[in-house]
Amino acid sequence: MTSSTQIQLASRPAGWPVPENFRTAVVELPPLAPGEVRVANEFLSVDPYMRGRMNDVKSYVPPYALGEAMTGGAVGRVLESAADGLAAGDVVVHQLGWRDIAQGPAAGFRKVAELPGVPLSAYLGVLGMTALTAWVGLLEIAHLKKGETVFVSGAAGAVGSMVGQIARLKGAGRVVGSAGSAEKVQLLTDKYGFDAAFNYKDGDVKGQLAAAAPGGIDVYFDNVGGEHLEAALAAFNRGGRAALCGAISQYNATEPAAGPRNMANLITRSLTLQGFTVGNYAQHFPAFATQMGDWLAAGDVVFDETVVDGLDHTVDAFLSMLAGGNTGKMVVRL
Amino acid sequence: MTSSTQIQLASRPAGWPVPENFRTAVVELPPLAPGEVRVANEFLSVDPYMRGRMNDVKSYVPPYALGEAMTGGAVGRVLESAADGLAAGDVVVHQLGWRDIAQGPAAGFRKVAELPGVPLSAYLGVLGMTALTAWVGLLEIAHLKKGETVFVSGAAGAVGSMVGQIARLKGAGRVVGSAGSAEKVQLLTDKYGFDAAFNYKDGDVKGQLAAAAPGGIDVYFDNVGGEHLEAALAAFNRGGRAALCGAISQYNATEPAAGPRNMANLITRSLTLQGFTVGNYAQHFPAFATQMGDWLAAGDVVFDETVVDGLDHTVDAFLSMLAGGNTGKMVVRL
Missing domain, CATH: 3.90.180.10 (Medium-chain alcohol dehydrogenases, catalytic domain)
Structure with missing residues (x-):
């Protein structure tokens, strides 16, 4: 037995x-x-x-x-x-x-x-569902276009670190990330190729994001929810798109958290928020796996x-x- | 002079x-x-x-x-x-x-x-920007499909009354509206062809919506924001889409109102919220005007x-x- x-x-x-x-x-x-x-x-x-x-x-x-x-x-x-x-x-x-x-x-x-x-x-991770999640959110949900500014929360996490690298490799103009420690923030810019990063625990996510993305953001990949989503809504340029992947800031809340206070920006700036779960996008796995395998072999992606x-x-x-x-x-x- | x-x-x-x-x-x-x-x-x-x-x-x-x-x-x-x-x-x-x-x-x-x-x-109204707003929101933003259930807030208003009628004429399976008086609610079902309607001033928008749309909703046309949007997020079926047109409940607020407490439903149910302003969709005016003129002449649309x-x-x-x-x-x- x-x-x-x-x-x-x-x-x-x-x-x-x-x-x-x-x-x-x-x-x-x-x-x-x-x-x-x-x-x-x-x-x-x-x-x-x-x-x-x-x-x-x-x-x-x-x-x-x-x-x-x-x-x-x-x-x-x-x-x-x-x-x-x-x-x-x-x-x-x-x-x-x-x-x-x-x-x-x-x-x-x-x-x-x-x-x-x-x-x-x-x-x-990098060859599995985690990186596929980053790929799908950026390309199939948020429809990243070359030259755009991308913001990723939870950027030193499994998904976030892939989002930043895929965004860069797919031609984003600027990639900004937030993380929860000075060490992670340094990793984002030194190792993962983010153009700017900040520690959300330093406070004022909205202000830090505005400083890191002075031209506003076009795409937001949300792993965190809560204050981060509100900050993204405040930073969005017209026509911005958010791929909502997770809300780790709220998973352990015992009371439902209030949503962003600036939802009206969706109307005045023509924004789109789209939630997704990667299980519905398995058809993209072969294309993802081929490209990611090539990037890994070439040393273009680190993890x-x-x-x-x-x-x-x-x-x-x-x-x-x-x-x-x-x-x-x-x-x-x- | x-x-x-x-x-x-x-x-x-x-x-x-x-x-x-x-x-x-x-x-x-x-x-x-x-x-x-x-x-x-x-x-x-x-x-x-x-x-x-x-x-x-x-x-x-x-x-x-x-x-x-x-x-x-x-x-x-x-x-x-x-x-x-x-x-x-x-x-x-x-x-x-x-x-x-x-x-x-x-x-x-x-x-x-x-x-x-x-x-x-x-x-x-019916031949102008008001009804074009309804047309664009339903068809170009929310991508209404035949057989789907549509919920409209502010349904007895200029835009809302058009949303309900266009939805019906475009093959929606069920059309539900909310309004702010018993007279308006009666008008929705008796004159505009809504399948169900309720008075949001009777309280509990979420509960009234659930009763009016027991199978859930697929499309939400939001003229109101606030509690209505939260109720829609609670009622959405998987893959639901909201066209955010207005937030009249909040226009005169002096403090920013908190957003929906159930934003996490966007992720778990693969929902999309998209804001729009009709000025960006003027290219749809000719097709709209032709169709609406025909509907009006045939008596299919009332106002x-x-x-x-x-x-x-x-x-x-x-x-x-x-x-x-x-x-x-x-x-x-x-």
Whole structure:
């Protein structure tokens, strides 16, 4: 018999999650059915969207079920296969994260190549859904045009650091980012190629954004919501577009936060706000993957990871990521 | 010598405008220069957007200048012409309202036909910018598709009553409107063909909307902002689109109003909010005018006007319109 150690949702968080909202269970796995594979996970993804799925509310995907294993992106290696096309040793990306051993129908597992010099965790970030999210938001939602000024919040995070680099590579005229520490701000300009960056914890997001983008902004990629969105609405040039990807500033609020006080700017400046979830844009994955692979190989895109070791630290990694403790993609290494 | 009696902006309103913000001046008109026309206005338009232009803030058009005549839509008859293509007696639509006699270069005056049984004031409403606003918002901004459910706020107003009828004629599956009195609500369903309507002054816009659109809404045409926008965000089906045209609930606020508390729905339901001003969509006027002329002639579209008599009551008409005193288009008859 093989067992899988899994992290389950024990109770729904009220506000900030606490360790007691989770529990670890060891589950015996049945023998492989025909068409199934068994995978040893090597890296697990923890992402902001997971906080939303812990609430019992209508959303684009059903909430996590109480008493069941959490799910999420993961990359691992096939241990045993009863499916055509997958063999022991293959590297696969899938959604059965938050556990050490995953098992299920092969259709849920996508085989990927091992690239020289690239850690497998890249398939959760720069070569995975994280960077696809940046790509889709910039190009398919906000319709970035050459020469435009782009503002990204949460810019040192997994998605934000990709947004800034893709914007530059796609011809943005100016790329501005906000982050939550002086170190991250320095990283944005020194490593990721942002033209300007500021620390939102220094206060007055609106004023700092105006100083960093004196000509106004045309595109806003929102990972944060709240005061950042209000500041973007104040900075938008006529015809500006916002791709709303996340609102991490509000995920743990226990009362609904008031929206921007300057929504009227949408009318007077002909602005568009569009929310999206990357799951609806999977058709863009092949074009994205080809281009990103080329950029990576050429050294045009760089990335950081914050790696936490051990399944038993997955909850810690998740909570740290929600609090901004990561630079680049936060992953758990098993 | 000919004189023009004009209403000027004497001071910028703080909150609700008061009569003292305006003054009446009699201005002597110079002789016509070559290429100019002089027009006796017959109807003046008063519109919600004018309130915004009384503030000294950056917007899509410059604010009204202090001490100068107000402007706005008007329809009148040429008294004297020094321009090719326009002759005394011609009916023209133009932007030199808030005065009895208008004079200027002929390029600013558009000749229109006198239609049997249709008052000239129709060129300010059902055949003019008002109904074009409804057309553009529904079709070019919100991209209404057949079978969808449409919600319109301020539905008994000049724009709203057109939105509901155009939506029905373009194949909406269900059309819901809100208005500010029991009489208006009855008008929506009895005369304008709305499937359901409610009085927002009865309270709980969100609950009343949910009852009127039990299957949710796909398109929201916003004339009101504030609580109505929040209610729409709560009612939206996945992929919903809002055309933001006005926010009359907030035009006279002295403090910026907080935005919707449920902006996160944009992300979880893939919603789009797009603001617009009709001036940027003039290229749609010919197609609109042809279709609306056909609908009017066939009796497929009906309209109401609230007519106030006398230039000296223009300010009263404007204030009454801001307070919802009109049904359909508010016009001043000279």
